[in-house]
Amino acid sequence: MSLLTLSQQLLKECDECIIRFETYRAEDQDPDFFQDVKPHAYALDEILLEWEKLVRTWIQVKRPKYVHPSQIESLLESMKQFIVQSYYKATSKKRFLKSVHSSKYTLETIIQAIKEVGDEFA
Numbered sequence: 374m375s376l377l378t379l380s381q382q383l384l385k386e387c388d389e390c391i392i393r394f395e396t397y398r399a400e401d402q403d404p405d406f407f408q409d410v411k412p413h414a415y416a417l418d419e420i421l422l423e424w425e426k427l428v429r430t431w432i433q434v435k436r437p438k439y440v441h442p443s444q445i446e447s448l449l450e451s452m453k454q455f456i457v458q459s460y461y462k463a464t465s466k467k468r469f470l471k472s473v474h475s476s477k478y479t480l481e482t483i484i485q486a487i488k489e490v491g492d493e494f495a
Contacts (some may be wrong), residue, residue, distance in 0.1 A: 376431055376492040377484065379424040383452065384480045386417060387473050394469060397462050404460040417456050421449055427492075428483065437486035448479045454480035 374382075397404065404410050428445055431437075453470045457465040 376424070376427040377487045378392065379420060379427065380480055380484050380487065382420065383424060384477060384484065386452075387477045387480070390455055391470070391473055394459040394461070394464065394466075397460060398466075403462075410457060414453075414457050418453065421452060423447060431487075431492060435486075435490045435492075437483075437490055440483055440486050442453065444479050444482075448476050451476050481494050 396402075425445065428440075429442065432440060432442060432445070454477070455469055455472045458469055
C-alpha cells in the first residue's frame with residue numbers, strides 16, 4: 374500500500390476511535406478484551422508498523438519541510454494508546470481527545486506534504 378493510502382486510513386481510524394469512545398460511554402458498555410480490543414489493536418499495530426517503515430524512508434528521501442522523525446515517534450505512541458483507550462469509558466475524555474486531535478493534525482500535515490512532494494522514493 375502507498376504511504377498516502379495508509380496515512381488516510383490512519384486518519385480515518387482517528388475519527389473511528391472518537392466515535393467508538395463516545396458510543397461506549399453513551400451506552401455504558403464494557404468491551405470484551407479478547408474479542409473486540411485485542412484483535413483490533415493487533416490489526417492496527419500491523420498497519421502502523423508498515424506505515425512507520427514507509428514514512429521514515431519517505432522523510433529521509435524527500436525531506437519534507439514540516440515533517441520530522443520526532444513527530445512520527447509521538448504519533449505511533451499516541452495511536453497505540455488511544456486505539457485501546459477508545460474502548461473504555463473510564464478513559465479521560467480531555468486527554469483522549471487531545472491525543473487523537475494531535476495525531477490527526479500530524480497525519481493531515483503528512484498527507485499535505487505527500488501531495489506536495491510525492492510519496493514515491495525514486
